[in-house]
Amino acid sequence: MFEELKAQFVLNFITDDRWMSLLWGLFVTLKITFFAVILGFVLGFSVAIVRNVYENTKKLKILNFICNVYLTVIRGTPVVVQLLIIYFVIFSSIRIDKSIAAILAFGINSGAYQAEIFRSGINSIPKGQMEAGRSLGFSYAQTMVNIIMPQAIKNVLPTLGNEFIVLMKETSVAGYIALEDLTKAGDIIRSRTYSAMMPFLAVALLYLIMVMFFTYLLKLFERRLARSGR
Amino acid sequence: MAGDKLIEVKNLSKEFHGKEVLKNISLNINKGDVVCLIGPSGSGKSTFLRCLNKLEVADSGEILFEGVDICKKDVNIDLHRQKMGMVFQQFNLFPHMTVLKNLIIAPMKLQGVDEESATEYAMSLLEKVGLADRANEYPSKLSGGQQQRVAIVRALCMKPDVMLFDEPTSALDPEMVGEVLSVMKDLAEQKMTMVVVTHEMGFAREVANRVVFLDSGEFVEENAPEEFFTHPKNERLKTFLSKVL
Numbered sequence: 001m002f003e004e005l006k007a008q009f010v011l012n013f014i015t016d017d018r019w020m021s022l023l024w025g026l027f028v029t030l031k032i033t034f035f036a037v038i039l040g041f042v043l044g045f046s047v048a049i050v051r052n053v054y055e056n057t058k059k060l061k062i063l064n065f066i067c068n069v070y071l072t073v074i075r076g077t078p079v080v081v082q083l084l085i086i087y088f089v090i091f092s093s094i095r096i097d098k099s100i101a102a103i104l105a106f107g108i109n110s111g112a113y114q115a116e117i118f119r120s121g122i123n124s125i126p127k128g129q130m131e132a133g134r135s136l137g138f139s140y141a142q143t144m145v146n147i148i149m150p151q152a153i154k155n156v157l158p159t160l161g162n163e164f165i166v167l168m169k170e171t172s173v174a175g176y177i178a179l180e181d182l183t184k185a186g187d188i189i190r191s192r193t194y195s196a197m198m199p200f201l202a203v204a205l206l207y208l209i210m211v212m213f214f215t216y217l218l219k220l221f222e223r224r225l226a227r228s229g230r
Numbered sequence: 231m232a233g234d235k236l237i238e239v240k241n242l243s244k245e246f247h248g249k250e251v252l253k254n255i256s257l258n259i260n261k262g263d264v265v266c267l268i269g270p271s272g273s274g275k276s277t278f279l280r281c282l283n284k285l286e287v288a289d290s291g292e293i294l295f296e297g298v299d300i301c302k303k304d305v306n307i308d309l310h311r312q313k314m315g316m317v318f319q320q321f322n323l324f325p326h327m328t329v330l331k332n333l334i335i336a337p338m339k340l341q342g343v344d345e346e347s348a349t350e351y352a353m354s355l356l357e358k359v360g361l362a363d364r365a366n367e368y369p370s371k372l373s374g375g376q377q378q379r380v381a382i383v384r385a386l387c388m389k390p391d392v393m394l395f396d397e398p399t400s401a402l403d404p405e406m407v408g409e410v411l412s413v414m415k416d417l418a419e420q421k422m423t424m425v426v427v428t429h430e431m432g433f434a435r436e437v438a439n440r441v442v443f444l445d446s447g448e449f450v451e452e453n454a455p456e457e458f459f460t461h462p463k464n465e466r467l468k469t470f471l472s473k474v475l
Binding site: 126128129131132133134135136137138139142146147150151154 | 283285308309311312314315316318320322323324325326335336339340384385388
């Protein structure tokens with residue numbers, strides 16, 4: 001029994017340095033998640049601002065319409081389908097790096113969810129803050145940048161951290177475009193060794209460790225936020 | 231003191247959901263005036279004050295501030311607001327900034343004052359309201375009365391021509407009302423032009439040079455404080471005073 005487990009372990013991880021491909025897959029997963037969250041941050045932030053400006057001043061009507069279409073489409077379709085469309089339809093004639101396609105797909109997807117996070121953050125700031133800023137002579141945009149946004153972002157940082165963790169797990173479908181992320185790396189090992197248990201348990205364990213690690217970081221961070229200021 | 235008009239309000243009207251909250255109000259405010267607006271709640275006095283710096287937009291009428299009609303669409307209201315300090319019932323300090331940063335951000339970003347002179351001016355004002363030692367605290371560490379004094383200083387740091395007070399003591403615990411009123415009294419003594427919506431009849435009587443009574447959106451009576459409180463002419467004012475005094 002023990003001998004067999006050991007043999008399986010050697011076959012799945014040691015032979016041909018297969019553990020290296022798991023490690024590389026992990027790196028790809030983290031890379032995609034990291035850049036997708038940043039892209040999503042930029043998109044989500046911009047969309048939230050546009051929608052807020054529209055709600056308060058009725059300006060930017062066309063942009064607001066575009067944003068609403070974006071939110072509806074992205075939140076109304078599965079991320080796998082979005083990934084497939086971006087890689088096989090939009091970039092069908094252009095050779096681009098698979099990880100760039102994945103970053104675009106997951107970033108655009110995450111942006112729609114982050115937009116809602118930012119919007120709730122902005123709405124959580126009391127109306128008096130905007131009035132106080134405006135009464136001093138700040139324009140709407142200046143009040144947004146100097147007074148509302150710093151408070152709103154601080155309020156939503158924990159939720160954004162959570163979005164990072166959720167997105168990291170979501171990128172496991174990147175194998176659909178044959179991108180070798182962590183999940184795909186496990187699958188490749190399975191196809192070579194014809195044993196599924198070890199590689200997939202290892203993949204699951206690696207995700208779990210990552211999630212636990214980032215959750216722990218997030219907790220530390222939240223505690224620091226709670227201590228500073230208010 | 232009389233003569234120099236700072237704000238001229240002509241025939242100001244405003245509706246909220248079909249209900250008239252301001253009915254054709256006209257009022258002149260001269261340099262150095264301390265005008266107290268009193269009246270029952272819902273009388274439109276806060277709305278009137280907020281119309282003066284366009285936090286509320288009037289439906290019709292003119293507001294001439296230093297000769298410019300700020301109700302016109304093409305007016306850059308941000309520039310005029312720099313000359314009108316406003317103090318709110320709920321203080322509305324910026325909670326993510328220290329007291330000092332609250333005070334210097336507007337002069338630095340809007341008037342191009344450098345940090346050193348902005349700080350120097352802010353500290354000299356903080357000194358006057360007795361809060362210089364709290365400059366590096368966050369607002370949440372301060373009591374209500376202290377926060378409101380900081381809010382007054384924040385408005386003053388822009389060197390405004392007029393100060394608008396929207397029930398500045400209504401959200402305070404009773405024992406803190408005095409410290410805020412005394413800061414306002416000092417301001418009045420330095421000839422700052424002030425428009426104050428308040429329920430503090432003692433303050434109105436002692437500090438104001440004009441008291442205005444509003445009721446259900448109408449301008450009912452205006453007089454010098456002595457006359458206003460001792461010989462009210464209008465029946466509605468008489469009833470109101472009998473309830474509050």
